[in-house]
Amino acid sequence: MNAGRVFTKNETAIHWGDALDVLASDIGDASVALIFADPPYNIGKRFANFVDKWPSDGEYANWCQSWLDLCIDKLRPTGTLYVMTSTQSMPYLDLYLRDRLTILSRIVWYYDSSGVQARSYFGSMYEPILHCVKNVHDYTFNAKAVQVEAKTGAKRKLIDYRKAVPTQYNTTKVPGNAWYFPRVRYRMDEYEEHPSQKPEALLERIILASSNPGDLVLDPFAGTFTTCAVAQRLKRRTIGIERELDYVKIGLRRLNVQSP
Numbered sequence: 005m006n007a008g009r010v011f012t013k014n015e016t017a018i019h020w021g022d023a024l025d026v027l028a029s030d031i032g033d034a035s036v037a038l039i040f041a042d043p044p045y046n047i048g049k050r051f052a053n054f055v056d057k058w059p060s061d062g063e064y065a066n067w068c069q070s071w072l073d074l075c076i077d078k079l080r081p082t083g084t085l086y087v088m089t090s091t092q093s094m095p096y097l098d099l100y101l102r103d104r105l106t107i108l109s110r111i112v113w114y115y116d117s118s119g120v121q122a123r124s125y126f127g128s129m130y131e132p133i134l135h136c137v138k139n140v141h142d143y144t145f146n147a148k149a150v151q152v153e154a155k156t157g158a159k160r161k162l163i164d165y166r167k168a169v170p171t172q173y174n175t176t177k178v179p180g181n182a183w184y185f186p187r188v189r190y191r192m193d194e195y196e197e198h199p200s201q202k203p204e205a206l207l208e209r210i211i212l213a214s215s216n217p218g219d220l221v222l223d224p225f226a227g228t229f230t231t232c233a234v235a236q237r238l239k240r241r242t243i244g245i246e247r248e249l250d251y252v253k254i255g256l257r258r259l260n261v262q263s264p
């Protein structure tokens with residue numbers, strides 16, 4: 005098999021190649037409802053055949069800006085972009101994106117254990133996510149699909165006496181911007197051999213909130229193809245791009261796409 009190939013089945017496509025090339029050549033402008041971009045973070049992790057370390061923060065930021073520009077072109081006018089990177093690099097992306105899109109939320113995904121147990125500083129227990137839209141007056145946000153329990157109403161059963169007719173507080177609410185989901189660990193059902201696999205529960209919230217069945221959901225740095233697997237299960241059309249063959253093979257299996 006050679007890089008530059010695309011494998012498809014029904015509404016699912018796996019592109020084996022560089023995100024910049026595939027975005028520029030193979031994805032239609034203004035065609036995508038939702039993009040989830042989870043690039044390498046420039047923190048020295050090994051991904052199959054490469055180590056994720058740029059010569060400088062500036063070069064990493066420039067590279068991110070190149071694919072962010074393409075992602076913005078690919079989003080339809082009502083589209084949504086979620087972007088992740090390390091806590092130390094996110095300020096560069098935030099400053100760049102706030103001039104081009106509307107950043108609706110700065111989300112913190114936190115968890116209860118880190119890969120590295122820090123002993124002489126406060127270890128990193130969260131990763132930032134930007135939630136951005138092209139048109140702040142017209143975008144998809146399915147609030148009901150992602151509601152969580154509101155403890156004041158559901159557990160403490162408090163009554164709101166400020167209302168004309170005192171009423172119990174709501175028992176559900178839209179989640180705030182601090183999201184707890186356990187990290188994917190060895191022996192979990194969804195675990196794949198990859199250094200930074202994201203949990204399906206995280207992608208489920210994003211895809212349910214920001215797309216509808218039949219919409220096109222794109223992940224330019226697909227890794228284990230979590231985004232595409234969840235999108236497929238939720239009846240969205242989906243495209244994943246990945247440069248490393250080892251991970252493309254995970255995608256082919258996980259999404260039940262045959263390689264020729």
Ligand SMILES: C[S@@+](CC[C@H](N)C(=O)[O-])C[C@H]1O[C@@H](n2cnc3c(N)ncnc32)[C@H](O)[C@@H]1O
Nearest residue numbers: 022023042044201202225226227228230246247
């Ligand atoms: C942080 S991981 C994504 C993990 C993914 N969200 C998941 O749940 O498995 C980033 C991925 O981008 C891939 N990658 C790095 N540079 C790339 C490029 N230029 N084009 C396409 N994929 C790339 C890496 O091989 C890695 O699998």
